[in-house]
Amino acid sequence: MTAPRARQEGRLRRLAGDLLSLFQGLGLTFGYFISPARVITQQYPENKASLRMTPRFRGRLVMPKDEAGNHRCTACGLCEKACPNGSISVLSEKDSAGRKVLGRYLYRLSQCALCNLCVEACPFGAIAMGQAFELAVYDREQLTLVLNQKEETTTNV
């Protein structure tokens, strides 16, 4: 007689647990409902001044530079190899000591899928996904950028 009763108790406990989980779900959604501060939607064009960006947002590729304008790129070309779209070209040159250094870092925004693979491939942390997302321009030539110059300029290479 004990075995069926034990099984029955287990079933009852499971039923109670199931019912409790329903109320937990209701409680969770109600928590969201009553706290407008947790709303993540932003009224974009109107709130341009107070736009909240999240750190993991992936805008276009940038090359962070320190105050002196020095970047950390060694022209190793791993990002170029990692890019599935061929949107990066690392053009290296030799400095006066004969070492390979970065000449021009070409980034073709028009081909970029913002996939982050180049950033993951970079062993030096020389590139990062930026926060800029208003990227429309009137001429597609302006979408080819040279990232390692002080003012990122466009080129027609």
Next chain:
Amino acid sequence: MNALPASQTFPVTNAIGDAVRQLFPASAPAINTLLAIASLLALVAFLPVLLIWLERKVAAHFQARLGPMRVGWHGLLQSAADGLKLVFKEVLKPEGADSFVFFLAPILPASATFLIMAVLPFDHHLQVADPPAGIIYVIGISGLSVLGILLAGWASNNKYSLLGAMRSGAQMISYEISLALLMLLVVMVSGSASLREIVLSQQGTILDWWIFKLPGLGLIAFAMYLVTSTAELNRGPFDIAEAESELTGGFATEYSGISFAMFFFAEFVNMFVAAGLATTFFLGGFLAPRIGLAFFDAVVDFVPGFVWFFAKAFLVVFIYMWFRWSFPRLRVDQLMYLEWKLLLPANLVLLTLTAFFVIRGWIL
């Protein structure tokens, strides 16, 4: 139980009707009917627009979103704009569809909502008709929406429509049994099948509403009514008839323009009707929520009954929305399991227990 005076419960006149009768004596026999039809039309036209906006806003806030914000104040005119768009869209008929049945189908659920609306007691003297067997009328009419959905699926000449309609038919017919049993319970305790009499049987304080008046059982019955009517409404988590992700819209797949709008609007008015019935059965209908304190009771009695009716109905509507946006959709077999193996036996036990309670007089 303190009964209300007859002048308040059975008024024979209304201000607008009196004015029109005085101006146009010839219209006297028809004026109340016309007024009733006009007000129902206005209600049925306005309610879905409000409810769709409400649904979208409530759903959005349950998911930490904002919902429509652009058209009007907080998107208030969004659903009106959407409705207008649907009216102007072309009505398409798929090749091989049965023309007559295809266009008849959306009319049935829409007219069913009208017919049930006609017996809802909105206030002491705000009820189009009060048939003595109101509950049987309600059960009978609600079959019309099943018929509409089945016909829509059959006439569309589309496998998804047919599958959705068959699922929906199985679901609604199954859950109608539970719903009817719950209504039977209410009839048993209140001693009448007229919706108005059911409301009047709950006079007194808040504890005299059937949800509390039957100790414990009332609350269980109310919860079961909520679950059953959600399934009857084809709403989430029981929306396997639509099941957008599986059936591309179920029975409504082939409908466009105004025919789709009629299904869509009927769905939302039906939600209000189900909430109104829940209010009538368990939450004291148009009666004010008195708590027995003289001052508080005077304040709530001052508010007209239809305000209480709508407030309670919208509370239940909110619970329906809460369900929909919190629970995941059930599988078809789980749905049938829930009805035939859990709800129906529970309902029969509940009915028996209630009969026992009524006989022993264990009612608050």
